Amino acid sequence: DAGVIQSPRHEVTEMGQEVTLRCKPISGHNSLFWYRQTMMRGLELLIYFNNNVPIDDSGMPEDRFSAKMPNASFSTLKIQPSEPRDSAVYFCASSPTGYNSPLHFGNGTRLTVT
Amino acid sequence: SQQGEEDPQALSIQEGENATMNCSYKTSINNLQWYRQNSGRGLVHLILIRSNEREKHSGRLRVTLDTSKKSSSLLITASRAADTASYFCATDYGQNFVFGPGTRLSVLP
Numbered sequence: 001d002a003g004v005i006q007s008p009r010h011e012v013t014e015m016g017q018e019v020t021l022r023c024k025p026i027s028g029h030n031s032l033f034w035y036r037q038t039m040m041r042g043l044e045l046l047i048y049f050n051n052n053v054p055i056d057d058s059g060m061p062e063d064r065f066s067a068k069m070p071n072a073s074f075s076t077l078k079i080q081p082s083e084p085r086d087s088a089v090y091f092c093a094s095s096p097t098g099y100n101s102p103l104h105f106g107n108g109t110r111l112t113v114t
Numbered sequence: 115s116q117q118g119e120e121d122p123q124a125l126s127i128q129e130g131e132n133a134t135m136n137c138s139y140k141t142s143i144n145n146l147q148w149y150r151q152n153s154g155r156g157l158v159h160l161i162l163i164r165s166n167e168r169e170k171h172s173g174r175l176r177v178t179l180d181t182s183k184k185s186s187s188l189l190i191t192a193s194r195a196a197d198t199a200s201y202f203c204a205t206d207y208g209q210n211f212v213f214g215p216g217t218r219l220s221v222l223p
Binding site: 004031033035042043045048050055056091093100101102103104105106107108 | 144145147149154155156157158159162164202204206208209210211212213214215216
């Protein structure tokens with residue numbers, strides 16, 4: 001199993017540009033999570049999908065952030081327009097059921113907005 | 115909030131020594147998990163302990179859970195330089211998981 005795959009690994013963009021982060025969860029996992037990690041705020045849950053349906057997006061900071069999961073094998077997190085304070089490492093994680101099961105993390109996308 | 119808090123924030127030990135990290139949380143949980151994160155990588159799941167369990171082992175790792183004190187501990191025995199990483203506890207909150215700020219462990223050769 002290839003694990004959770006995220007792309008790109010690094011993204012550098014200018015303020016105001018659109019950024020799209022991609023995630024391929026582990027096959028057969030029904031739950032997918034997007035987290036953001038910064039030194040100041042640690043790991044923050046942004047949004048959680050179960051069976052491709054967004055269950056909890058209360059962690060999405062602003063309307064500039066949106067996430068989709070068009071099918072069981074692909075999810076995107078989009079920031080439009082991006083701002084310097086969005087600079088962080090964004091992680092995608094999947095789990096078999098979400099509840100009472102471990103999370104499997106990708107290696108993250110390091111986003112730098114200048 | 116439901117967030118767990120690890121203690122200490124940073125820990126530095128010599129190779130071969132044991133390392134103990136603690137996690138405290140605020141409200142009732144169904145399970146608690148420990149994760150490791152190496153620099154520049156994603157988190158790796160170590161152990162999940164359910165609320166009706168008091169202790170679990172996995173290799174050199176031992177996790178305890180005291181629901182009356184709302185706390186958990188992670189013990190790494192006979193530490194190695196490769197154990198150098200950040201360690202996080204995560205508590206379930208509804209169908210989500212909330213992570214603490216982590217303990218940065220440095221194992222010196």
